[in-house]
Amino acid sequence: IWGRGALDMKSMMAVEIMIFSEMVDKELNGDLILAITADEERGGSGVKLLLQKDPEKIMTDYVINEGGGEGILTKKGWLFDIQIGERxxxxxxxxxxxxxxxxxxxxxxxxxxxxxxxxxxxxxxxxxxxxxxxxxxxxxxxxxxxxxxxxxxxxxxxxxxxxxxxxxxxxxxxxxxxxxxxxxxxxxxxxxxxxxxxxxxxxxxxxxxxxxxxxxxxxxxxxxxxxxxxxxxxxxxxxxxEPTLSPTNTPLYEAIEKSLLKHVPEARLEPSTKTGGTDSRYFRNRGIVAYGFQPLKVEGKYYNWFRMIHGDNERISIENLMFSYNVLKEVIEQFILAH
Incomplete structure (x- = not known):
């Protein structure tokens, strides 16, 4: 799928909408909120404004957002990151x-x-x-x-x-x-x-x-x-x-790691603070645990991969889109679905 935003962030938006539509009528251990906002870099509207003007709509205990989840195929297997904070x-x-x-x-x-x-x-x-x-x-x-x-x-x-x-x-x-x-x-x-x-x-x-x-x-x-x-x-x-951080000793972090390993056995998951800004910082500033995790397998050199974001020929493969959907759906099912 080619076009502006294919990687950042329409692909994740599509995945989250699909998962939300499939989970919303099921019996859940809690509430599942889907929030689609903009302006995360400059921060003048979107999540920041919602938390100021209408916080009850998106106040929660945990957030899964953009900013992490990239898998690098190394000489010793796959290494994925999860964004637990940001600069x-x-x-x-x-x-x-x-x-x-x-x-x-x-x-x-x-x-x-x-x-x-x-x-x-x-x-x-x-x-x-x-x-x-x-x-x-x-x-x-x-x-x-x-x-x-x-x-x-x-x-x-x-x-x-x-x-x-x-x-x-x-x-x-x-x-x-x-x-x-x-x-x-x-x-x-x-x-x-x-x-x-x-x-x-x-x-x-x-x-x-x-x-x-x-x-x-x-x-x-x-x-x-x-x-x-x-x-x-x-x-x-x-x-x-200001910089923000979320802890790693949480049930959501455990669910993310478990789901990833189910789909990519023997992969490693390590915390990171990615280079750009996300609106996870506004949640963290209110004591809410927020992780950046859109699981994707980097195809080719990271140099070429990252240059597609906000650049020329931005695209995502169908295989990667389905991989992201399958892992994230597993995360949500493990974390909030009533068993």
């Missing part, structure tokens, strides 16, 4: 100011774009340290062992070298794992200047900053302040979302 999202904006003048005599003005050059250089050079405390550490360690790169435990000194070896096989997978384990800053938008012949008196840069679960807003503020120290600029956050 914090702190988008921020940097402003540099200058003095306007005629563009033909640049020395009479102060160029705000030139001042932004140093900001861009420092952000581009920023390298966050690997965090062993993140839940994705176990996923990374298991992946490297199953690919035959690692025999003992993984440490912060060697993780980069091992992931670089993985990149020789699948750059997309290695880079994805790297970003799960550390703080990242990515310049995403820049604008400055008002006319071709006027020295720009203001420049604005937007940065997508994401952090592992061990970071707080205060930590991010301190790191950015130190990074931009001695530069004549100001910065402020335009979106803030």
């Amino acid at each position: 914090g999202v702190f988008w921020y904006r940097v402003i540099t100011k200058g003095v306007p003048a005629h563009g033909s005599i640049p020395s009479l003005g102060v160029n705000a774009i030139e001042k932004m050059n140093e900001v861009l250089n420092r952000i581009s050079m920023f390298k966050g340290g690997y965090e062993k405390s993140t839940p994705s550490w176990r996923y990374a360690e298991t992946l490297l062992k199953m690919e035959g790169f690692l025999e003992n435990s993984l440490d912060t000194d060697s993780v980069e070298a091992f992931l670089n070896k993985l990149a020789e096989i699948d750059k997309g997978l290695a880079e994805s794992v790297k970003t799960m384990l550390k703080m990242t800053m990515t310049p995403t938008m820049i604008k400055g200047g008002v006319k071709e012949n006027i020295i720009p008196y203001e420049c604005e840069l937007t940065v997508d900053c994401r952090v592992p679960p061990s970071y707080s807003k205060k930590d991010v503020e301190e790191i950015v302040s130190n990074l931009l120290k001695d530069i004549d600029c100001e910065f402020f956050f335009i979106q803030e979302s």
